[in-house]
Amino acid sequence: MAAAALLLSACAGNASSGTSTSGSGNATTASCGSTPINIAENAWTGYAANVAVVDYVLRTKLNCKTKISKVDEQVSWQGFPTGQIDVILENWGHEDLAKKYITDQKVAVDLGPTGNQGIIGWYVPQWMADQYPDILDYKNLNKYADMFKTSESGDKGQLLDGDPSYVTNDKALVKNLNLNYTVVTGGSEAALITALQTATDQKKPLLFYFYEPQYALATIKVARVALPPYTAGCDADPKTVACDYPPYTLNKIARAAFIDAGGPAVNFLKKFNWTNDDQNKVAADIAAGKSYDDAAKAWVEANPDKVAAWLAS
Amino acid sequence: MPSADGGGRRRPAVKWQLLVLLLVWVGLYLAFGGRWPLEDGEPSGIQDWLQNVVSTIGDGRLTNPLFVYVFNPITHALQSAYDTGIWLTQQLGWTGMTAIGTAIALVVAGWRLAVLTLIGFLAFGVLGLWDESMETLVLVAISVFLSVLIGIPLGVWAGMSDRFERFLLPILDTMQILPSLAYLPIITLFFLIGPPSGIVATLVYSIPPVIRLTDVGIRGVASESVEASRSLGATTRQVLRDVQLPMSRRTRIVGVNQTVMAALSMITVAALVATPGLGQAVLAALQVRNVGAAFNAGLAIVVMAIMLDRVISGASRRVGRVAVSRRERLTVWGTGAALVVVGAVIPAVVPSLATWNEAWTHPITAPVNDAFGWVRINVYPITLAFTEWFTTWFINPLESVLTSMPFFITIAMFAVLALIVGYLRTAITAAVCLIACVLLGLWPSSMVTLTQVIIAAALTMVLGMIFGVWTGRSPWADRILRPTLDAGQVLPPFVYLVPCLALFGPTRFTAIIAAVAYAAPAAIKIIGEGIATVPTNTMEATRSVGSTSRQEILKVQIPMARPLILVALNQGIIFVMAMVVIGGLVGGGGLGYDVVSGFSQERFAGLGLAAGIAIVALGIMLDRISQSAGKVRRTAADVR
Numbered sequence: 026m027a028a029a030a031l032l033l034s035a036c037a038g039n040a041s042s043g044t045s046t047s048g049s050g051n052a053t054t055a056s057c058g059s060t061p062i063n064i065a066e067n068a069w070t071g072y073a074a075n076v077a078v079v080d081y082v083l084r085t086k087l088n089c090k091t092k093i094s095k096v097d098e099q100v101s102w103q104g105f106p107t108g109q110i111d112v113i114l115e116n117w118g119h120e121d122l123a124k125k126y127i128t129d130q131k132v133a134v135d136l137g138p139t140g141n142q143g144i145i146g147w148y149v150p151q152w153m154a155d156q157y158p159d160i161l162d163y164k165n166l167n168k169y170a171d172m173f174k175t176s177e178s179g180d181k182g183q184l185l186d187g188d189p190s191y192v193t194n195d196k197a198l199v200k201n202l203n204l205n206y207t208v209v210t211g212g213s214e215a216a217l218i219t220a221l222q223t224a225t226d227q228k229k230p231l232l233f234y235f236y237e238p239q240y241a242l243a244t245i246k247v248a249r250v251a252l253p254p255y256t257a258g259c260d261a262d263p264k265t266v267a268c269d270y271p272p273y274t275l276n277k278i279a280r281a282a283f284i285d286a287g288g289p290a291v292n293f294l295k296k297f298n299w300t301n302d303d304q305n306k307v308a309a310d311i312a313a314g315k316s317y318d319d320a321a322k323a324w325v326e327a328n329p330d331k332v333a334a335w336l337a338s
Numbered sequence: 339m340p341s342a343d344g345g346g347r348r349r350p351a352v353k354w355q356l357l358v359l360l361l362v363w364v365g366l367y368l369a370f371g372g373r374w375p376l377e378d379g380e381p382s383g384i385q386d387w388l389q390n391v392v393s394t395i396g397d398g399r400l401t402n403p404l405f406v407y408v409f410n411p412i413t414h415a416l417q418s419a420y421d422t423g424i425w426l427t428q429q430l431g432w433t434g435m436t437a438i439g440t441a442i443a444l445v446v447a448g449w450r451l452a453v454l455t456l457i458g459f460l461a462f463g464v465l466g467l468w469d470e471s472m473e474t475l476v477l478v479a480i481s482v483f484l485s486v487l488i489g490i491p492l493g494v495w496a497g498m499s500d501r502f503e504r505f506l507l508p509i510l511d512t513m514q515i516l517p518s519l520a521y522l523p524i525i526t527l528f529f530l531i532g533p534p535s536g537i538v539a540t541l542v543y544s545i546p547p548v549i550r551l552t553d554v555g556i557r558g559v560a561s562e563s564v565e566a567s568r569s570l571g572a573t574t575r576q577v578l579r580d581v582q583l584p585m586s587r588r589t590r591i592v593g594v595n596q597t598v599m600a601a602l603s604m605i606t607v608a609a610l611v612a613t614p615g616l617g618q619a620v621l622a623a624l625q626v627r628n629v630g631a632a633f634n635a636g637l638a639i640v641v642m643a644i645m646l647d648r649v650i651s652g653a654s655r656r657v658g659r660v661a662v663s664r665r666e667r668l669t670v671w672g673t674g675a676a677l678v679v680v681g682a683v684i685p686a687v688v689p690s691l692a693t694w695n696e697a698w699t700h701p702i703t704a705p706v707n708d709a710f711g712w713v714r715i716n717v718y719p720i721t722l723a724f725t726e727w728f729t730t731w732f733i734n735p736l737e738s739v740l741t742s743m744p745f746f747i748t749i750a751m752f753a754v755l756a757l758i759v760g761y762l763r764t765a766i767t768a769a770v771c772l773i774a775c776v777l778l779g780l781w782p783s784s785m786v787t788l789t790q791v792i793i794a795a796a797l798t799m800v801l802g803m804i805f806g807v808w809t810g811r812s813p814w815a816d817r818i819l820r821p822t823l824d825a826g827q828v829l830p831p832f833v834y835l836v837p838c839l840a841l842f843g844p845t846r847f848t849a850i851i852a853a854v855a856y857a858a859p860a861a862i863k864i865i866g867e868g869i870a871t872v873p874t875n876t877m878e879a880t881r882s883v884g885s886t887s888r889q890e891i892l893k894v895q896i897p898m899a900r901p902l903i904l905v906a907l908n909q910g911i912i913f914v915m916a917m918v919v920i921g922g923l924v925g926g927g928g929l930g931y932d933v934v935s936g937f938s939q940e941r942f943a944g945l946g947l948a949a950g951i952a953i954v955a956l957g958i959m960l961d962r963i964s965q966s967a968g969k970v971r972r973t974a975a976d977v978r
Contacts, residue, residue, distance in 0.1 A: 068610075068625050094612040095621065099940040100526050109531045121941045125393065176729040177845050177925065185844060189922075189931065190938040210927040211844040212934065215627055219839040226715060240626070312626040 057089035057290050062283075063111040064093050065101035069190075069214060070240040073317070074307035075114040075139065079297060081321035086336060087289050098190060102126055105133040105280045112136070112294055113278040117143055117191065127278075134284055136277035140298035143273030144237045145191060147184070147250040150225045154248035163202060163252050170205040172230045177209045185220055185233040187211040194266045195234055198252065201267040206232070221245060238301040240308035289338070296335045303328070355758045363751050367739050374744040376781040384778050389944025395527045409528045416480070416534035423476030430681075432468055432694050435459065437681020441674035447652030458645035466699040467619060467638045474605055474615035475642065477533065481540040481601045482646075486594060489545045493552025493593070494578065497586075503553060508958065510546040514912045515957040517919040517930075518543060518607045519937040520950025526611050536605075536613025544600035547909075551593025554905060555586030591654045592867055595647050596860070596909075599827045602643045603856075606830035610937075616642075617830070624832050629710045630703035636833035637702060643828040644821060714840045721841040725848075732793055733846050740785040745776055748785070752959070760966025771959035778948040786928035788956055790846055790921060791914055794853035795960065798910040801854070802861030806906070807891055809862065810869020810899070823859035831856060831920040839924055849917075849926025856920075857913035861906040868902030869895050904968050908961055915957040929953050 062083060066076045076093060083089040094101070094110065102122045104110025126133040149160060159165045166182070173182030186195050187210040195208045211217050217233055218241045224231035225245050235247065252269035253259075259268040277294065284291055303324065310320035325332050427435055436459040444452035462471035496503040518539055529535040559582045567581050609617025616635050623631035685692035740748060749772045757765040775784035809816040831852055842848040872895050880894050896903070922930025929949040936946010 068621060070626055073625070094531055095609065095618060096531055096612045097523070097610055098938060099943070100523050100531060100611055102940070103523070103526055104531055107530055119940075125940075175843070175845075176726045176847070179734075187844075187931065189935040209844070209925070210922075210931050211925055212927070212931050213835075213923040215624060215836055216839055216844040216924055218627060219836055220844055223714070223718065223840060223843065227718060312628075314626075314628070314631075 061090040061092040077317035077321040111283040141275040145270035151246035182206040243309035371742040385944040392943040420533040427472040433684045441677040485545040489548035493549040496553040497556025515915040536608035540604040547596035548593040555589030630707035737789040771955040774955045798857040801858040805862040806865025809866035826859035844925030848924045849921025853917035861910040864906040868899030
């Protein structure tokens, strides 16, 4: 009964992510086991690109079965102790969760970096950087504060913030850098990107918190505003922080028991590693409406060397 | 039910007291605005404690008896129910499902609705969302079945026992107002990632309407009818079965209707924890901001809602009807059976029809995207100007008063307001709710949210009264508006999030718009129902003395519809509160954003839960104040 349930939901999972289990030929003989590998998919398109390629390679090159669960970040970690999730493919920090599930409960392990570098910072649309080149230094932001006023920010300039999934020190930064700005909570990635698109199309000024890798940047150009450079420990006290965000090394997290069992799939997941450009390419294809499999297939066929390196034992 | 002439009466003193209160409030604001501010997160004791509680749940999943004997079996049962349902839809295929759906509609609700159902099922295929639609259909069927099974008995009990009602109502308020995002990560700790958690979350949110309206229905049965049957020697049980239940059927159907709508509106939220179905399609579209694809999936949800609603109401209207002729019944059953046979045989006879033909799939994605692209460029300047105007004149002044005043003065003001329009109990409730916001360490966020909620609820009731009276008085207006209202209620907010953002930007006004879009349809429907059910003989009597339409509305219909108008006010406020979190996603900030943060990052789980509780506190306060303001005050003259 339990196995039947898993199989059924595996079908459902694949159907909803637009993939099909009928993979192309060249499967290796190495056995992948009959239980599906449970991949967590968090809700941003960069992550979706990782899922698309990993899922495609697992099914077509290693003959594995997969089940994709679309869940939020912290909920996906809950799946390690229950065995519902085997691997998270793009993790941003989460020291608290890592402590709980890796260090304390020992149900999860760090599978190493994905090769993607996470960047967080303040940005303006490219047209603003062209028109006001000195805006890219935080010291000149006060000069332009009037331009950034909105109904939400009153008589100060607006700094649009607020993807709830990511860290932000922006309120403290504005205060400690003596900027005549107020942080306005956008509230979601959709809010940030929609505002960015409007600001680009309609040439409206916009200063906003953003991050890379990010598929939207494949079609919309932005420029990063330099804050005082990051040095180790400069963000230790969230009240006095006055420096830029550190770069993030994005990594993979897996269920301990799944890794201990070993096999070709585990070997591949450990080795999976690619660049921001690689990810943006696949993510942009998905955002443009391609199915996960089509987007993954295109990239895999264009990058046989990278894929071969992942699969080498 | 209050007597018709007593409806609009209010002691003149109340008006003056309110005016004085307003002046005092503004005076205190001018004197003390900005003094003794409280920061968010201060005090932090309760948030830390909640954080701790959340992080220990689920630790003993395999050993804790509560898990072993209660939660795990429930999880398994729900998963099996879901798997069985899906297996069934797959065995039947699209022809079988369509045939059975149409046959059921035909048998229980008649020809017209059978055609509607047929079109509905075909629409799922045409939109390219057959599998997702079936997954959602199975989930909704399970949730609504459980809601009705548990909800109607509870509603009947509440209708007959004042004490049980008093106990139940705050729980129902909490279930409806507590944002699902605040408890979803907790539900998954109990019921795992996947359909069982989705069903439980849906149940929590969709069961209150059927309980509430069953309760109101039982209580609405005229006491004359109850007493008459009592005097003929009927037992309580007989009175319930022969008088109260049949006479309250219409109200109860409104309850089931609202439950179906609520269940469908939870589908997208449940998708956040890997619950399959149309919600996944909506979320996938939102992720890449593909407005067309989101509307495509939203349309499938709307089609399903309308189909289920019409068939259920059609069926329940028939239950009471006396004896259909034997011949008619035979024809209907015969046709139904024939349909099912045809549906089952088609795949065997014509193999090419066994699976849905891709050539028949025509999603509305591209045209919607084109239209949206045009609107985004051309309408934005107008909407931007309107947003700024509305924010300057309505949101900023109110927010300024609420956020900058010392908390104890604001609490005192609300308590006095509650005392003027209600009773001492109302004032105490209001004060307790606001003190809770302080203790949770969320005072500033709470006031930001309260501002938006007050404005959204006021706009909701204005729309509710205007369109409710219109639809209540004119059957054709009702027929035209109803599909739009259904769509407004079940179209997942995630679908119109991006268009709203593109038109109004990430602002507090956008949050208000989203809340009104979701809450107004329910208010309109319930008020319309209240107006429409004013007994015809009362209306004829009014007309015979030569009343104008205006008099008819103001002196008869609105006062007579007062009980349902109060339900509309209650539901309006609750639905507005339910959208606080969505507001947090589009620039509303405040408690909504705190909940979203708690959902997204475990280290904010305590904050998220605390914010959820604060939202409930605000909702209960607003509800109690507005309910007592709306009720006819018991003056000496009214007491018989």
